[in-house]
Every structure is written in structure tokens, then in C-alpha cells.
Amino acid sequence: MPKYQSREEMTGNNGEKDGQITFHYSMLSRNNYAAWAIKMRVFMQAQEVWDAVEPRTSNTVVEARKDKMALAAIYQGIPEDLLLSIAEKKIAKEAWEALKTMFMGADRVRTARIQTLKAEFESLNMKESEGVDEFAVKVSNIVSTMRTLGVTVEESYVVKNLLRAVPSKFLQIASTPEQFGDLDTMTVEEVIGRLKAHEERMKGHGDSDDRKLLLTHQEWS
Template sequence: MKVLMEAHMVWEAIEPKDPKVAPDVKTDKRALAMIYQGIPDDILLAVAEKKTSKEAWESLKIMCQGADKVKKAKAQTLRMEFESLKMKDTEKLDDFCMRLNGLVTNIRALGEAIEENYVVKKLLRAVPTKFLQIASAIEQFGNLDSMSVEEVIGSLRAHEERLKEPTESGEEQQLLLTADEWQKKEIKEGQLLFTREEWLKRSGKGNSSDGGDYRRRENRVARDRSQVKCFSCGGYGHYAAECRKSG
């Protein structure tokens, strides 16, 4: 409203260059008319009885002081929320950046200054552990004072995509199998990868209290090979390691 009145050369009615000289009536009425045009109806009723544009302007300033206090309180609340903002481990980077930018936009809309480099530093502090490597690299080798939020988000997004790439080969995945899974895998493939004594040692049955009974049962089975099934050819009477058909 002040800029509009300055453009129409009527601002001197409110702040005259010489306080001792009263503005002419025409200029004052034009300024008052612009004030009336620039405020909503509910506020217009409160200043309609003012005789001069200066009186109307001073009345508006008093009424807006309460609004300024509300804006400052809300900006303070948003800034506290901004300071405590943290990205969750399961949260996507784009979703977190939307929350961050939303807070920054609202804070700035309320008249609070928040520098770009301050937002950049906050973003690097708020990311979870999986971004720690790239965040440390940006802090050490990047110029945070001249870097934009969009540049940092781009670097973090590239790192996030790299994390999605498979890094384990089939052999590495096999190393993650449990002992039971290994045993099932060996039986399914019909392979005897270690001897009975090694299997007893790995399974812990060789040191158990019933180890003697278990070995006696094994000896009876070993003497009576008619019940022994070969996992290589499917026949009975021998083990897979002894199978002649498998070569």
C-alpha cells in the first residue's frame, strides 16, 4: 500500500517532508481513498470515521501490531520444528525434502530470514546413517556457503539410487545361508560336502551327552546299508560319495 501511494505521489500526505506543512486536501483525499481500496471490509468499518489519511494509517498500524505478534509466534514455532527435523530411516529422500522445503517456505513467508547455507547444513545433519558417507564428503570437499539446496538434494538422490543397486553375487548370498539351510541344500543337490565326523562336530552332536547312542545308531545303519539311499542315483545300499554311476 505504501508503494502504491508513493507511485501516485500521495505518500507525503502521511509522511510529509516538512511536518510543519499540512498536505493539501486533494492529496490527502486521494491517499485516504487508496487506503480504503486496499483493506478488507471488516477493517474498513474500523477506520471509516478517520478524517485524514494519516489518522487512518496510524489506526491500521495499531491494529496490525497484533497480527505481527501472531506472525512472529508462528514463525518461531516453525523454526523450532525446523531445528528438530530428522529424516527417518524408512523415509524416502524426496518426501523428506518436501517437508524441509515446506517449512523453509512457510518461515520465509512469515517474514523470517533463513539463509540458504543454513538450510544446506541442516539438511546434511538431518539425514540418517545410510547417507553419512556422502554427507561427510559434501561437508569436507564442498563449499557450503555457495552450494544450493537443490545441488545437495541431487547428490543425496544419486547416492540413494546407488544404495538400491544389488551388491551381492550368488556366491556371496550363499554365505548368508544358515546351517539348516546349508544342510537342506546339500541333501537336495545330493552332495556330501563333509564327512559324518565333521557333520557331528559342526552340529554339536559329537559332544552331546547322547553322542554315544547317536554313534551306535549310526554304526547299526552303517552295517545295514540296505536302508541307505544314494542322493546321486537314487539307489539303495551305498552313499553318494561311493556312487559309481555318478563317476
Template sequence: MPKYMPKVVSTTEPGKNKDSAVSLNYPMLMRGNYTTWALKMKVYMQTHGVWDVVVPKDSKAPIDDKMDKIAMATIYQSIPEDIFLSLAEKETAKEVWEAIKVMCQGVEHVKNAKIQTLKAEFESLSMKDSDSLDDFCLKITGMVTNIRALGEAVAEAYVVIKILRAIPPKFLQIVSTIEQFRDLDTMTIEEAVSSMKAHEERL
């Protein structure tokens, strides 16, 4: 799939006048960026108030035709022409969204294989003494985001424990303190990283 530059589109939210228009820099779907693209597009469509027609809360509820067309237009702004042409016969935003998801994530068995590969990489990750704590945690959270985007649940506590187990011995003191005095079941990734960064600065 070729790379495309993102489009800057001036748009007005449903029910708002032109004076309240905002410029949205729609992300362009490219090879390998589906997870990030889908997360951003969800936010854009929530901003427009049309996300519920893409992923309905009630599958039996009637679809608002105007909202559906806005959602489709929003998606079409952010995909290359070759994908757009393959979606020409889709009649609703939900069908378009699901078709793109299948194209990018593959069929179910391929998706499961991707999940297993990502989980194996996640388990094998460890931080080297030369790595910065910020970079390592970004790598961890990025991998978790990709796994979750494929439909696999990853508990926050599981990620926190992974981080505590994967860092170098210089953090042993703060890790021991966290494990003794904090509830790992309710601790967030941000709290764990913040505690370790404070310890790193003291070192």
C-alpha cells in the first residue's frame, strides 16, 4: 500500500454553524499503521458524534442516515484510493469500517497469530542498562496497545508487573518498595513509571 500525506480538512460538527468549524488533520491509512489510524479515527468520529453508527451500542437500533453518511465521508477522507475503490459497494459506515479492519488485520486465524507473536515479544522484553526508562515504557505500552487493538484483553496490573520484572537491578530497591507497600492490582502504569523515574533521578 503506498504512503500518502494526511489531509487537512476544514469541517463543521453536526448541529454547529460555520463559525465553530475546526480544522481536522485526518490521519491517512498506510501499510502498518492501522492500529494508530483506527484509534485516531475513533476520536475524530466521536468528535463528530457519529461513532455510534460505526460501532452501535444497540445493534437493533435504526441507523440515522445523515449520521451514517457523515461517518462514511469521514472514513473516506482518510483512506487511499485503492482501498476506497474496493469499498465502493459497502452501504453503511459500519460495513466500511469492518471491511477495512479485515483488510488490515487479516482473517481471524491470522489475527490470532499476530496476537501470539506480539505476546511472545512482550514477554521477552527486558530493559538494558543503556535504555532510558521512558523509551522502554513507551515500547511496552505501544506493544500493549497493538495487542488490545487486535481484540485481546491485557490487564493493567499484568503490564505493571511486567515492567517491574523487566527493569535492571539498579531499580531493585524501588521495585521492592512498590511490591511491599503498593497494591499492584490497582496500580496504574503511570504510577509505577512515576515512582521509578523519581528513583532514577535520585540515582
């Protein structure tokens, strides 16, 4: 796996080096662009060079050194057969946009892709035989792809669709937060955790023992 190394030197009273951070960049493939782009963004933010790819404002001036570091990071994460495709791009933003267009399509294709993903997400249903972790991965993949395409996906939107999509065995869980009126403040991770806890209860007590599976307000809190 390609490696891009950054040394963060923190100087104390004794002036000695205190730590070193090494980033291992994922390699871009034909099937992992969404996850790759998320990781690359976080790595470059940690390197404080993300502004070269996505300036904070239209007037943001990018230092030449930061731009070269961002471009180098992008090169670290792509295979050799893609190098020629972006070799003529002189700045990190151009290289990034070229890869995005290549893998996500032009604006018209991107818009169609977003609509398809939204429809897929809103019609998604968890199967009776499906585990919470397995279903959570499906949800996460769709949401991550939409966000990579530039869509603002609110946490409450994901939570509501997640609870709508669960089968009848999770009905008590799905209806409980609605009774407490906290859907707009809950996180996806929180809901997944509670669904998993309920799943474990069902394994321990049996699906037919509904009385033991009822969650009280105190348990949710």
C-alpha cells in the first residue's frame, strides 16, 4: 500500500522531537471511489492542505507548497494507469476534479446518479434474515456516496429512513423514539447501537417473548 509520510514535530521545553504521524493512503480502484475520496479528504485535512483542493472561499489564496503537497498526496493514492490521465493537471484542484469527473461522471450523469441513489435509499428495506451490521453497511455506503457527490444528507433524514426500513421484529424500537420526540437529535450511530442491543435481546430471550423486549424510556436514555 502506498505510504505518504508526515512529520509533526511538537517542541517542549527541552526542544526534543515528541511524535511522528505516518499516513497510509488507500489505492483508488474502479469500485472504491466514494470511500477513497472520503479518506483522502480527511488525510489532506490532517496535513492542512485540503484548501488546495477545496478552497474555503472563492478568494482563498493557496500557497504553492501546500498545492504541491496536496497534488503529491493525490498521486500517492492512484495507480500508474491513471497517472497519464491527470499528468497535465498542474494544480491539485484540477487533478481532483478530473478524477471526480472520471469516476462520478459529468454534471448531468451526476444528477441522474444522485436521483437513483435517493430512490434506492428511500426504498431500502431490511430483510427479516438480515443482521443489523449488514444492513448498516448498506445504508452507510449509499449515504457516503451521496455525500461524495456533493449532496447534503441530514442526519435526521438518515435516522428516519433507517427506522422506517427495519422489519416488524424491530417495531417497538422504531416507534419508541417517535414517542419521545427526539428523532431530530439522534445520530445514526445511536440508532444502530440500539437496534443491535435489541437484536441481542432477541437472541437471548427468543423472538416470541415480546414482554421482555419492551424498552422503557429509561433504557433509551
